[in-house]
Amino acid sequence: MVKTLSRRALVKGASALAAGGVLDMTLVKLAFGAPSGAGDFTFAYISDSHIQQIEGGKFVRNWDRGLKRAVAEANLLNPKPDFVMFGGDLAQLGKKEELDHGLDLLSPLRYDVKYVLGEHDYYLDLGEYWADKISKHYYSWDHKGVHFIVLNSIIVDEAWTNKWATPMERMLVMAGLDDPRGSPFMVGEKQRQWLAADLAKVPKSTPVVVFSHSPLQKIFKNWNFWTDDAEEVQALLKPFSKVTVIYGHVHQIQYNQIGAISFHSVMATAWPWPYPETYAQEGSLLPVMTVPMNRADPFHERDATGWQFVDVHTGNVALSYSLPDNSPRVVAYDEKLKRPRDLQYSERTIPPHMHY
């Protein structure tokens, strides 16, 4: 049985936030029946903050507030997470001012932060400032028996990258999710070779967790919920017995299982996106097991935004979504079904909030 963070606990958390207290995560400590062992720990995941400069020192308030809230809440986690992942799209238009302001807002975090690069961080200067100030574009490390990998999954071919009159023109086109002049994301040959070499050193029984910005599976090409060489990357991961891919970019809850690979998306702190099926003109490949979120209500500014904490237990993960304006959700690996399952939400639908 898996216990989840109850609504009351979350509300308690929220008032604890106001009172400068503690967000008690012992409530979400998960028990899968299996004994604890290697790979038992938690980390937090904050993503897609889209810090947007208006001019000078003025930034879009709404997006600032989302990130500030996630940071303040993550600081209250008890027990403390081992580290925090930032999942990409820290900036809206890749500007130094936006990245710097984003880093300022992240700086109160009392934990080690690791970063994934998003397209909004990349397409102005092709990740130069990011590499200088923030993080490598792709790397790996080991932590308590789990092998972690960060990929840069948002590159596109050179011809597209170089065809624009100015870097800002390229950035603006890529920043338009539905801009038909965009191009599909990929990991690319060079990184796939690096990944193969990196994985060659890892025993096949070691749990592997991969962080990417785009899904590493194909869901909806129009909005780049897509990685063009997803199958090639999956093939490199296939020999491993426990693999989890966690991705940002989609600003909504998605999960899937392909072979031994579990897929989970994370929420944005900035704004939610509709599910692809809501676009009437195109079909979508949203994984069938995903129970979509209800439609967002714009009258609640933080509806369908949030952050998450991740419980890694014997190498599989349970993702708890901390959603300021919604009931919390937990998507966890189910040992019996051999796939992620939404623990409470599977049957719940509110008629007026259905997608149609």
Add this chain to the structure above:
Amino acid sequence: MRIFLAAALVALAAPAFTPARADEFTKADLELWRKEYMAAVDKGRGVFTDPKLGTNGVVCAQCHPNGSNIHPETYPKFQKQMGGVVPLWVMINWCIQNPLEGEKLAPDDPRMFAIQTYITHERRGVKLDPGKH
């Protein structure tokens, strides 16, 4: 007077590619109408992605890619927060004033019309279902 009227009638009957009778039109007409319509849609897309529509640089398409999650076919409908049944343009103004931190548009503002043309185009084929949520 009579002469003037006759001249006016001739002038009305004369335009370049309007055939003589009311129920006749050509392929060229259809193409022209289509082109005019698509130009209006493109103009709407322009407003929908215009960082100057509001005051904070945020654009509609940021949260509504391809105009999705806007269901123009469900209007007019009851909006709890508006306290009554509202037409589409009222809700468009709400999104201009809040996420975009902008000034609301008059219902007959050309930009308001342009936005409606674009978002309705992206929902083409979906059945009209006013009053639904």
